[in-house]
Structures are given as structure tokens and as C-alpha cells.
Amino acid sequence: MAPTKVQTPEGRRTNGLEASREFGHRHLYDLPKQLAQPSSDPPATGGTPLKKEALLPYISRSIIGKDLAFTSPFGTRNVLYCDYTASGKSLSFIEDYIRNEVLPHYGSTHTTTTVSSLQTTMFKDEARSIIRNSVNASESDAVLFCGSGSTGAMHKLIRGLHLTEPPVVFIGPYEHHSVILPWREAQSDIVTISEDNLGQIDRHILKEELTRRRTSGRRLIGCFSAASNVTGILTDTDSITMLLHQHGALAIWDFSASAPYEAINMNPFVSSDQSRLTHKDAIVFSVHKFMGGVSTPGILVAKKKLFVNPVPDQHGGGTVFFVNSNTHRYLKEIENREEGGTPAIVEAIRAGLVFRLKDAVTTEVIKQRDDHIVRLVLQELRDVPNLILLGNFDSPRLAIFSFVIRHEASNRLLHHNYVSALLNDLFGIQSRAGCACAGPYAQHLLGIGLALAQEIEEVLMEDPRLQMHRWEVEFSQREVLRPGFVRVNFPYFFTDDEVKFVCEGIKMVASHGWRLLPQYQLNPETAEWRHLDQTTFQDRKWLSSTTFTSSGLRYPKLATREAAPKDFAAVLLEADKVFRNAEKAGHRYKIADQEVIFDERAANLRWFLLASEARNILLGIGNVQKADKMPFEPRRYSSVENKENVVVEKGKMNGREEPEVKAENGCGPCGGSSNNCCLVRRQPVDPAEEENRRNESVAKRSAGRKTIWRNPPKEIWKPMLTAIHEFEMIKNGDRVLVCLSGGKDSLSLLHAMRQYQFYAKSIGISIDLGAVTVDPGATSFDPRPLKPYLKSLGMPYFYEEQGIMDHAMTVEELNSICSFCSRMKRGRLYACARRNGYNVLAFGQHLDDLAESFLMSVFHNGRLRTMKASYSVVEEDLRVIRPLVYVREKYTRLFAQTKHLPVISENCPACFNAPKERFRVKQLLTAQELLYPGLYDSLRVALKPLMAIRTAGAENGIEKVPAILDQLYRAGLKNETVEQNGTTENSSDDLDM
Secondary structure (H helix, E strand, C coil): CCCCEEECCCCCEEEHHHHEEEEECCCCCCCCCCCCCCCCCCCCCCCCCCCHHHHHHHHHHCECCCCCEEEECCEEEECEECCCCCCCCCEHHHHHHHHHHHHHHCCCCCCCCCHHHHHHHHHHHHHHHHHHHHCCCCCCEEEEEECCHHHHHHHHHHHHHCCCCCCEEEECCCCCHHHHHHHHHCCCEEEECCECCCCCECHHHHHHHHHHHHHHCCCEEEEEECECCCCCEECCHHHHHHHHHHCCCEEEEECCCCCCCCCCCCCCCCCCCCHHHHCCCEEEEEHHHCCCCCCCCEEEEEEHHHCCCCCCCCCCCCCEEEECCCCEEEECCHHHHCCCCCCCHHHHHHHHHHHHHHHHHCHHHHHHHHHHHHHHHHHHHCCCCCEEECCCCCCCECCEEEEEEEECCCCEECCHHHHHHHHHHHHCEECEEECCCCHHHHHHHHCCCHHHHHHHHHHHCCCHHHHCCCCCCCCCCCHHHCCCEEEEECCCCCCHHHHHHHHHHHHHHHHHHHHHHHHEEEECCCCEEEECCCCCCCCCCCHHHCEEECCEEECCCCCCCCCCCCCHHHHHHHHHHHHHCHHHHHCCCCCCCHHHHCCHHHHHCCCECCHHHHHHHHCCCCCCCCCCCCCCCCCCCCCCCCHHHHCCCCCEECCEECCCCCCHHHCCCCCCCCCCCCCCECCCCCHHHHHHHHHHHHHHHHCCCCCCCCCCCHHHHHHHHHHHHHCCCCCCCCEEEEECCCCHHHHHHHHHHHHHHHHHHHCCCCCEEEEEEEECCECCECCCCHHHHHHHHCCCEEEEECCHHHHHHHCCCCCCHHHHHHHHHHHHHHHHHHHCCCCEEECCCCHHHHHHHHHHHHHHHCCCCCCCCEEECCCCCCEEECCCCCCCHHHHHHHHHHCCCCCCCCCCCCCCHHHHHHHHHHHHHHHHHHHCCCHHHHHHHHHHHHHCCCECCHHHHCCCCCHHHHHHHHHHHCCCCCEECCEECCCCCCCCC
8 A cells, every 4th residue: 555645734745654754652541440349249229249150041041032933934933043164142130231331421432531441441451451360361462352352352463463475374174254354355375285194184294394394484373273163163262373383473363263162271380391482473353253242353462572563453553652744643552552443432331241141160070061062962963864964073173063964866965045944933943054254264165176166166256247237135046056054163161951842853854854945035145045835034124114203113023923832852753744745745835857957067066956856856746866976975984093094085076076077069159151061961881770770779778668658747738728729730631740859848749749640539539640741851860769669559650751950051152050950840840741641740849849949039139029929931831830839848857757758858959059058047937936936927927918829930920010010121131140259040830950
């Protein structure tokens, strides 16, 4: 930062550094001496001071918000807060003292001449002393209140060090982002020390790294966490501090996770000549994580000699010794100089009270209770099937537990945000989901290496061109892929019943949680899961609902709700009923095929079970698609001696093999007007040999079972009947030729039309059925295995072979092979129908296809068009019908899978842009359907006028379009092919032949 220029009255400009002079000593205030020491006798109002263990139930029942009731999707529940690692809760007796004793005397601490300012200054000064004594800080240590928790404390320390060159900073395996990021931004050389067999800082590696860098001439700094906020593993701070000092490094400690529970000793006494080597140089922690610590500042305790910055971190009022019109001089006393402006006074006083409470309970009692809870939780959870507890359990630890849940049938995990939501909705348990602001350690525990982490980051990032077009509240649809876990923390004042209740809730979710997935809606932008019956926060309170009146503050009260279950046993019984009724409830909800959200790269990184998959498993629909390999595998620590055996297998990266990079099908994208298509002509082979080879797969799939007609499910049959009736698709005497590509949709249509043939006969309508396939002669699409299948069905079948690819290669200036192929196939289909006496062609496009084609036409051609449900060709001798226009794609896919229809892959790479664009539109629609389950019902109604057009090309003359605009539109587009972003316009009836 450039030095500030100061304009003097004489007009001379001075440099800011020149204006600041040597620090000045100033005795700011002299507090009146006490007439007597504070009394420890019972207060006049009565009562006996509580000691140690007796304080625990008092703390528990004094929590503001304890047993708070809320309306969950499964009824009223009481809150049980288990996220104390993130933040403590307010205590009524502390807030009462502040309300009754502190706030009435509140005044500025920049003076002591009034009773208000004097008493407030005394409170703040005493709070600093309480904390100083509690952490055993000496007179050579400064105790500073810092605004934003340990993050603010760490930033203040780094600026106080006034680093002139980047230091070498040693950090541990489980550092918080608040430790890592400030040092990175200071351009430090970061050296991460890995964990040892106990999951702690490996001292041997640390010693080697310190020795190697001691002669580098750069400042060495060790900055470690006293405990992990993910696993609760504790570090021996004294031995690490001594090792750092022996090699000339500073010892800085982050006590944020452990400060509420463990003793903090800034200057421990060790009975040896090296006692001073164990004295810490600086510690940081957040008081808001303590019980009663809501709205408290961060704390920095550091050796005063570390503050060599010539200018305070926050220079301003309260930091200066003297200021004149030309120069200024800052105070020398660190605790005054580094707390500029009006500090968080009440917050600092509250911090003092919080430390008084911790010291009253004593760390001995807290530790004893913590150790008991850890043993109890491990006894309850360590061997639960599908539950993976993260971290090593052979080390001393706090009662902090992080876990993931595996769904065994699919070999995927339940999403951590879903698990956290379920714990809340079913049991009222308040947990934390995510990475707990310890990303590198979380990735290590989950088995995610650097290469995979970078790949996930790339997928989570979106094209900045998309960001430019988003609203401020819109984000990437891939946020749901971000890995994480669930964390719960059991505070020392929890009863055994409360601990066991939380464990029982976790066990029930581990066993049955997947069964409720179909009832939850996923928002892919935020990775939040909300129950479909409660997508809004019904119990929300609003600041804006308050009204100030002469009689006081008024605000609406929430409506009276039903009573919550009377005890933990009743809550567990209610949850058991919910799980047992999950299958019945699963029929109530519409769920989109959520796999469509993910493109190929994102799909390969998907590690969690989808609601649509869970519904199919729950209702016994289709086969369970078990993931062959997870993108990552959570690290397991079975025991100390076996730890080496749980490292990722040789030759693999975190559960994944090294990716093999190669072009799909050996092809590259086809350029707009290029005829050098990657689609190659099929080479001639011996007909008998080729026939046997191509039919082999069909024979294998048909082995052991007779080929029969399959009746379509009601999800296909009923909408198809509705469409045939509404659009008058079938008439008596029609001869219908089903256009069969071999895909799931056309095969589903074939079986559905066979069923309709019998139905039509029952109502006096006679129709004939046949099937036709056009083989374009491409190696990537070979429908010949359909021949034996249709023969076994006894269906009249016409197999049209046409060298479309050969022909395409001879056409000059061909803009789109895909469009050319569609027109050629349509012409061949028309010819086949006419030649064999059929007057109706039936195509298998479904509602999803029509919606996608509509959006593609609007986006790229500026036309309100989609595929027609039933229309006559220009010559009026043939009708084209699409009986599945009201059917969803997920049902044709499911029908084809469950009935083992011989689906032929339709992976035609002739035109890369259109398939990719169609898939992008499919993703767009699916993402919206996740938020609005009735989306396709609305689209069906909206598209009906377009799909109802009865004549080819008639949509260009819709009467509602003013004639003049229609003429201008036609004149502007006549004989013109529209291209946008490489996508060539196709007639809506050219698509998906």
C-alpha cells in the first residue's frame, strides 16, 4: 500500500510514514482501588454457589432455545443442538447479568470521567484479566479482542509481524481455512506436515522439514491446530512447541476447536532446563464457540515482542498518543494500540463471563465428561453397517464426530446435506453438513487426492460466459457434486440419554434414510434438500414484521402447533413409523429422472444416490444400478498396526484408476460445412458371418426365455390412449407402420401399438400393424439385430438399407449431415409405406422430446415450433402420428429396462452439435423440474396448440400471426439456413427419426 500523503496548513505534503513518529507511552486511566475483594458468599437473594459437576445440569437447562419446538414435515419436533463445534448457544444467566448489570452502565471506554464510562472500562479491563489468567498469559503477553473470531485474530497477528519477506510456514494435517488462507495470501512457503499412525502431527517429518529449512535465511513459523474441528483429534501442543523452538521457529496455535473444553496454557511450566521452550509465541481462538459465547470477539494472545508493525492494524481513534496538523504518534502499549475505534465492548465483557464459567466448571470435569461421552458414542456407532466414521480413533480426542453414510445396494453415499436435513426433520437434531471449513483435511479423510480435487473444482466452476447471464441469485447447477460429510458434537453437559438419542437417530438414518429420498426435493444450485411437503420455511420469523407502538414492540405470534412427542422414545417411535410407511408415501410424489442433470464428466464424479434412483429401488422398479467404482473412497483406519493396509491400492488414485485420455469413437467434432465426417462407411463383409455376429447379442439376451409381446405399464398406456383420442390419430381401416430405430422409445411404441391393436378391435376399429427400419450404413449405428427380434414377434417387418453416408460424402457444401440423414430417412420411410400399402407412419417421440425441440427451435431458430402429434404430409396420402406425445421419457426407459427389450445404441456422431445441444436443453428442463415437479404438465398444456397442427408446414400460417409480420418473416428466412453457435436449423419433423 502506498504511504498516505498528509497536507499541512503550510501546504507542505508529508509522507504518512514520516508523519508517524516513535511510539509514545501514555497512562490512559487509573482505576479506583477496591475497598474489598469481590465476595464469594451467596448473593443476598439466596442460593448456594454451584461447584463443578453440579453446574452441568444448570448450564443445560439455562440454554436459550433449549427444546425449541418447530414444525417439521413429519410433525412437531424439539430442537436438540449438536453443532457446538461451530457455535455455542446463549445462556440465560449470562444474558441476564449483561441486561441487568452491564447494559445499564454502558458508556464509551475512551474516557473514565463519568460513572458509565468508568464502570464499562472496568468491566472490559476485568474481562481481559480473567482471560489472561485463564490462559496463563504473562506480563510479556498481549491479550487482544479481535472482531471476527479466530480469523480476525490470525489476520491481526500476521499484520503485527510486519513480514518483509515471505516466511516458511509449517501447518498440520487438519488446519482450518482461517489458518491456511491468511498465510497463503501472505505469499508464504507452506509446508504441510502429514499425520502419523495416530492421526496426529508427524513429529519426525516436522523435525526433518525444520532441519532442512533452518539455514534458508527465512523466518520459520509453525502454525498448528490444537485439535481438529472435524475429528476432534487432540495435539500435544507442548512437545510440538518445544520442537519448533529448538529449530528457531515461532510456535503459533489455533485453539478454536479445543478452547471450550481443554486447558489453554500460554506459558506452561516444565520441570527441566528447557521450560521456556514450551512457552507459546501466540494463540488464537473464538469465544463464540464456548457455551454462552454467542456474540463474542476472537482472542489473540501473543508475545508483545512479535508486534513490530510501525502502524497499527486498525489505526484510528484510541490508538494514538498525539496528533497535530502535521504529524502523529501512536501509543506504545500493544493492547491499546491494536484495538482501534470503538471496540465490541459488551461482547468483550461477555467473553470474560464465559471464561469465568469455564473456569468454574474446570477443565478437569469437562475432560472427564468428554472422555466418557467419546467412549459411549464409539460403543454405539463404531460398528453400525453403512455408517463410516471419519478419522483415527486411537488418539485422544474431543467429542466431535464426522461421518458419511453408504447406500449398500447402489454403492453410493447419501448426500451429506440430505442426511443433515433428515436428522433435523425426523429427530430435531441440529448437525453440520459440508467440509467444516477444513477442505484439505476433509478431502484427505474422504480419500480425495489433489488430482481428483482439482477435477471436482473444475466441474463445480462454470463457464464465466454463463455467469454473466445469470441473475445475482442464480448459480451453477453442479454445486450438488461438492463432497462433504455430516458432523455432530456432544457437549460435556449432555446427559447420557441425550447422547444415546442422537446415536439412535444416526443409526436409523444409516439403515433406512435412503427410503425417504423420494420425498425430498433437491436444489442443484445450492445442494439443499427440502421435503416436498415443506419447500418453504413455515416457521420463519421476520424482522420486518415488528411494529413499534407506544405500548411496546409488537410482532405476530406463530399459530399454535401440535405438541411434540413427549420424550426421546416417542420421537424414535414416530421416526420408525415414517420409515415403515416410506414405500406407500413414495407413490405420492412425482420425481424427474435426475440423472439427466449431469453430463458425462459430471456423471463420472457423482458419488451420491439420487431420489429418482431411490424411488425405483424402493418400489421395485427396474434393476439397481450399482456403481462399479466411486469417484473416491472414504479413508478407513481399522487399527494402528493395519493403517498401512488401508491406503489406496497401488495403481489407483483415491479409488479411481488413472484416466485414459482418448477421443470418443476416435472422432473429433464435425465442423459446420465440412463433409469430412468422422462417421465412416461400413466395410463389406461376408453376409452370413456378419449376420451371425450381429445377432449374437440378441440371442444371448433372449436365451432361456421366449420372445413375447410386452404389455406397456399404465404410465405409457393411459397417456397414449389420451393422445390417440384427442388428436384422432387412428381411424378404422388404417394400416400403421411403426418406424423402428431400435431405441427404447420406438421399441416401447411397438409393444404399445400391438396392445392398442387389440384394444381398438374391442371398440370396433380394425387396424393393421407393421414395422420398418432404415439402415443408413454407418459403423456406429447398426440395427440389424432387430431382424431376428421382429421375426420372433411375427410382425411384418421392412428393413430398408440405404447408403446415406456414402451419398452424404458426395454432396458439396453440405451444412449438416444430421439434417441430410433425417430427410433421406424420412423419404425412404414414405416410399416404404406407399410401396407396401401403409397409410400411417408412427414415430416414438415422447413429451420430453417435444419440450426439448420446442426450446431448441425458440433458442436457435426463433420459431414457436415443435413436433406435431398427428399431421398429413404435403401429398396428403400419408399421415404421421406420434402416440407417445403425452408420455414421459423415464417411463419408456424403465419399460425397456424391465422388459429387457433389445435396445440398439443410437450413438450417431455424424453431427456433434445437435445432440449436445439437445442434452443441454434436457439438463435445463430437468433442473427446473426438480424445483417444480409439475413442470411437464404445464409444458404439455402449453405445447398442445403447436402439436395439434394437422398439416406439414401449416404452423407458418397460424391465423393469430398478423399477415404482414408473417410475410416479413417469410421474406427474411426464405431459402436461408439459420446457424447459431454451430447449431443448424432442422425442421421440427427432421429431429429424432
